Amino acid sequence: MAISRALISVSDKTGIVEFAAGLAKAGIEIISTGGTKRLLEQNGIPVIGISEVTGFPEILDGRVKTLHPAVHSGLLAVRDNSEHQQQLQELNLGYIDMVVANLYPFAETIAKPDVTYEDAIENIDIGGPTMLRSAAKNHAYVTVVVDAADYETVLAEIKQSGDTTLETRKRLAAKVFRHTAAYDALIADYLTRQVGEAFPEKYTVTYEKVQELRYGENPHQKAAFYRKPLAEAGNITTAEQLHGKELSYNNINDANAALQIVKEFQEPAVVAVKHMNPCGVGIGSTILEAYEKAYEADPVSIFGGIIAANREIDGETAKRMHEIFLEIVIAPSFTDEALEILTQKKNIRLLRLGDVFTAEHAAASYHNITSIEGGMLVQDNDHLQLDPDSLQVVTERAPSEEELKQLLFGWKVVKHVKSNAIVLVKDNMTIGVGAGQMNRVGAAGIAINQAGEKARGSVLASDAFFPMSDTVELAAKAGITAIIQPGGSIKDQDSIDAANKHGIAMVFTGVRHFKH
Known part of the structure; x- marks a missing residue:
């Protein structure tokens, strides 16, 4: 079945003149709306206005133009269903064999630093997604194009046979539903943030592909790289x-x-x-x-x-x-x-x-998402900054000014080390890192062993509390002079007593930084 009528209505007009010219050359009648219609006419391409098809003017500043039975019946009619054919004939309605559309620039609108809520709402497309979904649902008969990257393929197939292949229509329909799903997800995310819901009953996210990767973590794993549509610089x-x-x-x-x-x-x-x-x-x-x-x-x-x-x-x-x-x-x-x-x-x-x-x-406002089999975990990013004035000195000796500086440096680093985590710091640099161990004293042993003689006079940062005093004893043996840790163990006093025995200064942060 050859394509005889196409409806074109695009916000992003990249390549649309050339594509429409190709359709016209193939003898396809073009229906269009608003700015798209004006652009095609200016370029000498024959166009029928949407109002000529619907018998109804574009109204409400263009909010209502394609939302009409004359459009959607032409898209949704099953071509080999005799009842559908009869109804269209009785109502004097024609088929629409192709839709070419992309949507109001919602993402670009909300990316503007001075965007108002009203501007954002005004740039939510209603007619476009509805038309795309109708065409994509009926892809057995209707070709739907939402991406300018597909113009060349579609024109080549029309030139060859007058129609697109079912395989192509299936592929394009899948792309449409991905496109509208992403569009709706972006709107949902924006509105959810506006009303301050951190963890709504439905969590919708969308990403766009940056590139295919050679493989994943290992060569036998396939992988791709995606980013959020509105990812900030940096x-x-x-x-x-x-x-x-x-x-x-x-x-x-x-x-x-x-x-x-x-x-x-x-x-x-x-x-x-x-x-x-x-x-x-x-x-x-x-x-x-x-x-x-x-x-x-x-x-x-x-x-x-x-x-x-x-x-x-x-x-x-x-x-x-x-x-x-x-x-x-x-x-x-x-x-x-x-x-x-x-x-x-x-x-x-x-x-x-x-x-x-x-x-x-900017990153502080985004969630951390971890996939698990059958679902995902969502949490705030760990952007908690430690207030030095909130530190609690729990030992007889308080850290010196230099020790405190090094402790705060170590705390910033240990936050990003896989738990159980221990970091040794000296002279504004890490000298030992114990990461991802099953027990804390094991992590401390790795960090101290890595530091060697440099450990003497260094400070130690721990991402979580000491369940017993063994880590303090190991630190003392290595010559470590000060420790920063969250505190909160039922055996905190054991660690405090051990620190006092060895003259180690120890401070509690009151917060931990588990990283799994």
Whole structure:
């Protein structure tokens, strides 16, 4: 059955003139509305106005134009159903064989910083999604196009046979329902946020594909990379890749982990990550000093690691980075000299972020979603910032000013280490990281062993309380002088007594940072 009539009504008019011209050349009658109709007419393409089909004017500032039985009966009629045919004949209604539509720019509207609630509501499309859904439901007979990327394929098939194939119509219909579902999800999310519902009875989310990935965590797993439609600048999904190979699944995970840690710091900071855990974190007066501390923290593990910085990478820092193999360097920006140096290595990925500090505040409003078999878990992101004045000194000795500075640094890092987690800090850098252990004393042992002699005079941060005093005893034996931990164990006093016995200063935060 050849396509004889098409209804075109698009907000995004990219490529529509050329596509409509191709339809007209194939002898297809074109129905159109509003601005689309004017554009096609200006380009010499014969067009019938929607009012000529419906016998009813476009009203309410264009809010009602395609919402009419003459449109939807022409789309929904089953072509080989004799009763449907008879009803259309009796009512003098014709078939519509193709719909080409895309929707009011709701996402672009709410992305504007000064958007009003009224503007957002006005840009909720009603007629478009209804028309698309009607056409997609009846895809056995009707071709529906919502994406300009499909114009070429559709025209080629029409040129060959006068119609599209059923396989193509099925594919296009599936795309339409994905499109309208995403559109509705975005509206639902916006309105839900407006009324302040954090965890509604229906949780609808939508993402758009950035790229297919070579594989997932392992070569036998397929994977793709998606981002939220309104993702802000300053995160991995919107970063600009300046150089290097395509990112892998593990690259993206590790890069995101590195970025979340570096956002904790206002002073120049560099984070090195391997397998989702920090292997080195350093802060300094310059980004070079911060990098050197991150490198010195664990010069073995940083090899092949992912680096995130919260300041521009300059030439001197790039020279130091160039000395070892790094998978990725992420930064707000790079100087020309830094790019010239780093791009000498063919495969290193360089990602430019923009303003990481703005992104850190924006990310606080988003949920963390974890998939489980048969469902998902949703929670607030852990953006809790510790108020130093809220710390409770629980030992006879209070930490010195320098110890307190190092404790607060360690607390920012341990928050991002897989639980059970212990981090040792000294001289504005991590010197030992114990991650993801089944018991806390095991995590402490790993961190202390990694630090070696550097552990003497360092401070220790723990993501959760000590269930017994063994971790304190191990810390004392290693020469650790101060500890920060949440407190809250029924055996807190045992740990406090052990700290007092060894002259260790210990402070409680009153909050924990489990990370699973």
